[in-house]
Each structure stands twice: as C-alpha cells, then as structure tokens.
Amino acid sequence: MAGVVAGVERFAFKGVASNLVTYLTDVVKLSNSSAAKAINSWCGVTSMLPLLGAFLADSYWDRYSTLLAASFFYVVGLVALTFTALVSSSWSKTSSSVSLFLSLYLISLGQGGYNPCLQAFAADQHGNDDELPCSNINGQNSSRKSLFFQWWYFGICTGSLLGVSLMSYIQDTLGWGLGFAIPTIAMASSVVCFSCSGTRFFIHKQPNDGERTIICIIQSIKATASKIVMNGRITLRRKESKATELELQEKPLCNPPDFGCPRPRNFDTNPANDDQVHSFDDAKALLRLLPIWTMLLMFAVIFQQPSTFFTKQGMTMKRRIGKNFIIPPATLQSAITISIIFLMPLYDKMIIPMIRIISRNDGGVSVMQRMGIGMFLSIIAMVIAALVEAKRLQISRSGLQSAGTAVVPLSIFWLLPQYILLGTSDVFTVVGMQEFFYTQVPSRLRTMGVGLYFSVFGVGSFLSALLISVIEKITSARGENSWFSDDMREARLDKYYWLLAFSSTLSLLFFVSLCKYYDGRK
Numbered sequence: 001m002a003g004v005v006a007g008v009e010r011f012a013f014k015g016v017a018s019n020l021v022t023y024l025t026d027v028v029k030l031s032n033s034s035a036a037k038a039i040n041s042w043c044g045v046t047s048m049l050p051l052l053g054a055f056l057a058d059s060y061w062d063r064y065s066t067l068l069a070a071s072f073f074y075v076v077g078l079v080a081l082t083f084t085a086l087v088s089s090s091w092s093k094t095s096s097s098v099s100l101f102l103s104l105y106l107i108s109l110g111q112g113g114y115n116p117c118l119q120a121f122a123a124d125q126h127g128n129d130d131e132l133p134c135s136n137i138n139g140q141n142s143s144r145k146s147l148f149f150q151w152w153y154f155g156i157c158t159g160s161l162l163g164v165s166l167m168s169y170i171q172d173t174l175g176w177g178l179g180f181a182i183p184t185i186a187m188a189s190s191v192v193c194f195s196c197s198g199t200r201f202f203i204h205k206q207p208n209d210g211e212r213t214i215i216c217i218i219q220s221i222k223a224t225a226s227k228i229v230m231n232g233r234i235t236l237r238r239k240e241s242k243a244t245e246l247e248l249q250e251k252p253l254c255n256p257p258d259f260g261c262p263r264p265r266n267f268d269t270n271p272a273n274d275d276q277v278h279s280f281d282d283a284k285a286l287l288r289l290l291p292i293w294t295m296l297l298m299f300a301v302i303f304q305q306p307s308t309f310f311t312k313q314g315m316t317m318k319r320r321i322g323k324n325f326i327i328p329p330a331t332l333q334s335a336i337t338i339s340i341i342f343l344m345p346l347y348d349k350m351i352i353p354m355i356r357i358i359s360r361n362d363g364g365v366s367v368m369q370r371m372g373i374g375m376f377l378s379i380i381a382m383v384i385a386a387l388v389e390a391k392r393l394q395i396s397r398s399g400l401q402s403a404g405t406a407v408v409p410l411s412i413f414w415l416l417p418q419y420i421l422l423g424t425s426d427v428f429t430v431v432g433m434q435e436f437f438y439t440q441v442p443s444r445l446r447t448m449g450v451g452l453y454f455s456v457f458g459v460g461s462f463l464s465a466l467l468i469s470v471i472e473k474i475t476s477a478r479g480e481n482s483w484f485s486d487d488m489r490e491a492r493l494d495k496y497y498w499l500l501a502f503s504s505t506l507s508l509l510f511f512v513s514l515c516k517y518y519d520g521r522k
Helices: 002-017 020-026 032-059 063-090 093-124 140-173 176-201 214-231 271-287 290-295 297-303 309-315 329-359 367-400 412-439 443-475 493-518
Strands: 408-411
Touching (some): 002 063, 002 093, 002 140, 020 032, 020 140, 020 309, 020 329, 032 063, 032 093, 032 309, 032 443, 063 093, 093 443, 290 297, 290 443, 290 493, 297 367, 309 329, 309 412, 367 493, 412 443
C-alpha cells in the first residue's frame, strides 16, 4: 500500500516538475537562466524541508501524524497551482507569478514532511529493530531492508515514468490547466485512501524521546566535533557482520554506552540521563556522515540537468515523428525511469552475481562501492552530453537554423544516451544513498537519515543555481552572450557540461579517498 502511495506521489510531483521549465519560459516568459535558477531553488527548498519534517516526526510527532499534516499542504499546493494555470491569463504577470511560486512552495512544504516520513514509515513495516543493523548478526533483517529500498525505488520510478511521459504530453497538447489538474486529483485520492487504511493496518511507532530538541544535538555537536576530527575513525567491516557495512571503529553504535569520546559533564548511568546520552550519540552519528554527504553534492548538481538544460536542448532539436506527432522534450526524462525499471530487477539477479565472479568477493559490492559506481557513470553521462551539445551547436551555426526559432536538423534521440546513463547511475548511487543514510543512524533518527538523503539534492540544487549565477555573470561580463543565452545558437552548454564533468571527477576522487580512510587503511 505504501509503495503505491509513493508511486502516486512521484506521479504528481514529476507531472509538475518535469515540464516546469517549459511553463516558465513559454507561459511566464522567463529567460533560460532565470527559469533554471528558479527551478533549482525550488527543488533545493523541496529537498531541504524533509530535514524539518524528519525532526518533527522523530522528536515530537509520530511519522503517521506528520504524514497526514504534510499531505494537507501538499494537496492545497497542487490545487492552488491548478487554479493559477486556469486563470493566469486574466491576471497581471506579477499576480500570476506570485500565485505560481506560492503554490510551488506549498507543495515543497507538504513534501518536506511527506517523503521522509512515508519512506521511514514504510520501512518500519519490514522490521522492528530498535538499534542499528549491526545488532542483527544474522543479517536477515538488513537483507530484507536492502531489498525493500530497491523495490521502493522501483515503485517510485514507475510513478515518475507515468508522470514524465503522460503529463508532459498532456501539458504541451491539451493545456496546462488539465496537465496540473490530473496530478492534483491523483494525489488527493491517494491521500484519502492512505489515511483511511493507515490507521487500521500499519505499525505505528511513537518517537522515543519526544522532549529531545535540536538544541541538545547542536550542543553535542559543538562539544564533540573537535574530538571526532582528531581521533574519530570509521571502519568498513567486511567479515564480522554482513548486516552493515559502516560502523564506528571504537565501538558500534548498537553497543552503548561507551563511544570513546568525552561525555557531557555530570554524566552518570542514571536512566534520567538517557535524553542527554541520546543527544550526544546522535550528534556523533550525524557528524560522521558529513564527509560522504559533502562528496555527493556534485552528483546532485548533475541530477538537476534533465529537468532544465537537457529539456531546453530538446526543444531546439528535431522532434517530429510521422506527420502529426511531436515528442514533448520533457518526455525524454522517462528514459531515466525506464532504465531504472529495467535495471533494478537485474541488479540482484545478474549484476551482483557477475561482480561476485569478477571480484571473487561473496559480498558483491558494498553500499559505498555502489554509490561510487553511480558517480562514475554520471560523469560519463556529462561527457556524452557535452559532445552531443557541441554537435548540435556545430549544425545550428552552419546556417540551417534561424535565430531562436528554427529546429536543428538533429534528432532529439541523440540525447537518449545521456538520459539512459543517468538512469543507470541512479540504480547505483540513489538507491545506495537511501540505504546508507537510513541504516547508518540510530533507529530513533531514521526519519532524519532519510531527510539527510533528501538534503543532498536540496543543497545540490542550491549549488546548481549558484553555479549558474556565477557562470552567467562571468561569461557575460564583457557584453558577450553568456553560456546560458536564450538564443540556443549562442549558448555554450557544452562548456557547462565539461565543467560539471570535471568537478564531479574531483568529487569522485575525494570520495574514493574517504572510502579508504573509512576502511581503516592509512
């Protein structure tokens, strides 16, 4: 049930987000760079708010209550967006823009509580462990959770596929009002069904210590950060326990209470100090995830390209099939989800057995290795994107395209390889990130772990918007066209893609170095 609800949510969100750049440039009349920055900023807020929702669910409310509250804002935002699309033609540009972005950020607020709580709530149904996975020595619960995360992602990709392929076509051909109304109806229906059945049939876990506040964790972070930098090390255990791949070197988090770091003052073993101990341990667990979190940011920046500049590229390429059918450029984003849907079932059945044979390692690949493989594939995707864009520019400047209007005689299907490679990288990195951030925090912070996963894409979106602003300012400083010029004959997206590939390569190298450090090898 929860997987179906997650798929419907992805259908609604992708039905809005995948083609939003077209709406902003064609209806709202924003420039290419302004539209890209607006979408990146919105995606950044959308991906950061799960941290707030996770904190509320883990500290004060339970996950189910947070889900219901967030669902209300989500549906209200979708209704407001649909209303804006229907009546915006009779409004001024300012009123229309204010209503549009208010609607979008209401959706962000709703998703901030909806996504992390739904995923953690669904994962709760597949295990009743109250500690880190290392407490399950036989590894059965960890394997079940790992399988859950893979098929969970398979489900949301199915919803994303329908949202991208179906809704972008409806929006381009039948109008934006209907194109936004269908996701609204689907989302409202799923919320009603879930709220009616969730109370009866699902496991409801209450927060362990509702009076704990974020202030306690921040104070613990300040008290222990210097100690962790000096002495803290993380080890990848390969043989002792298959249930987890990342544990603290001094002692696992599942074996309290000694962590090899100074305790808060006046600490004793009295149960009354459990709240203080939890805050201290939570701070330490979160701090040790930060290096990996940082190295994943460039992958998140690449993750923003399909819904912005990839789509703008497609708008200038040959899209007609037959006499009447024209491919909406946003539809090519469905190649990402199709790749995931086809590769996900093969991952355990074919890919992992092949890796075991090649590496002679019964464990296949670790979570860290899985994320690294996906990062490498995303770099290859950007290299291909740069080469294809250079080819498009060469043809457009040959005189076959008139300024800003004519279509380049180059098929849009030349963009497919970069989309497919990004989909393949998702199978490795995104699924690995979900499992990593969920399993490597104490059970009382599981929703926060999911929030950390979303925050990678939130900060990555902000970083992408900042990068666009800086590059635009630098490249247009002498009165020349910037890399993101509205005239796609003058834009230099190929250089931008090369820059992303180079930056991501540096991140991958640092990531590999961190993995060696976490493995305990000097």
